[in-house]
Amino acid sequence: MAVKMDPIHQFELKPLVSFGHIGNQEIAFTQSALYMFSAVGIIALITIVATANRSVVPGRMQSMAEIFYDFIGSTLRQSAGHGSERFMPLIFSLFMFVLVLNMLGMIPYAFAVTSHIIVTFALALLVIGTVIVYGFMAHGTGFLKVFVPSGVPGWLMPMIVAIEIVSFISRPISLAVRLFANVLAGHIALKIFAGFVPALLAAGAWGIISPLPLALSIAVTALEFLVAGLQAYVFATLASIYLSDALHPGH
Amino acid sequence: MRLSTEFIAGVIAGGILGWMFDHYLGTKPWGMIVLLMLGFATGIYNVMRVSGSLPRAPTKNRDP
DSSP states (O other), X not given: OOSOOOTTXXXXXXXXXXXXXXXXXXXXXXHHHHHHHHHHHHHHIIIIITTTTOOSSOOHHHHHHHHHHHHHHHHHHHHHOTTGGGGHHHHHHHHHHHHHHHHHHTSTTOOOGGGSHHHHHHHXXXXXXXXXXXXXXXXXXXXXGGGSOSSOOGGGHHHHHHHHHHHHHHHHHHHHHXXXXXXXXXXXXXXXXXXXXXXXXXXXXXXXXXXHHHHHHHHHHHHHHHHHHHHHHHHHHHHHHHHHHHHSOOO | OHHHHHHHHHHHHHHHHHHHHHHHHXXXXXXXXXXXXXXXXXXXXXXXXXXXXXXXXXXXXXXX
């Protein structure tokens, strides 16, 4: 059968332009990097080009950009509170980048960049790095109060502080794993359910029930669009919750 | 999905920390044992915090 049934095959990196080797590792401009560049291009198109003429009554593209901006602005204000406006560029860029990459990944035959854990982990490290650097810059050693929650009895304190430190280290991991696992699992499920259709059609009389996985894969596609949007939102919300620790340490 | 990643992240963070302790301080296997258990506790703590079963500390610094 000519149909490719391997559900992992779609996540393979393909080098487009090779720059040579460092050790045994090939340094190349992959299709993943190409997708990231085109995502940046799309975001620039939505935000810069669409709002260029700054009309009071916004056009279609401009109102879309304004809706995104207002949405992220209110999310950030709710979860990070006072003084969070300075992180608006970071959170807005992160949200748009993840959203556009997720949505690009939903196009048939396209590559889902966020299904690679190294990409999501780099984004998560960027967030946590900002939290640590800004926290120490703004509060000095007072930032360490983030590890000491209030209202804990004294005898429990050493245990809770140790748990809080491990919990802080687990944050970039959970941020990265959540996005990566959702996208990866969704694309694999989609591929498997869609792969049942030609497999059943090729199996003679079993072809009668082939509309069943077809309907299921349509439903999973709709679900994946929901997940793509939701995970970008969750990423931005959690990033702003973590940033609120840097703004107001000591809960 | 949200809760399970919180839990798994806690255990993984504990495991990585424990491995690093052992690797750099030569305390094999005690760092791994202690920090993996601490990571387990952290995972449960994370899940409790996310699901809201911990009593929320008063957020006095947080302006609306």
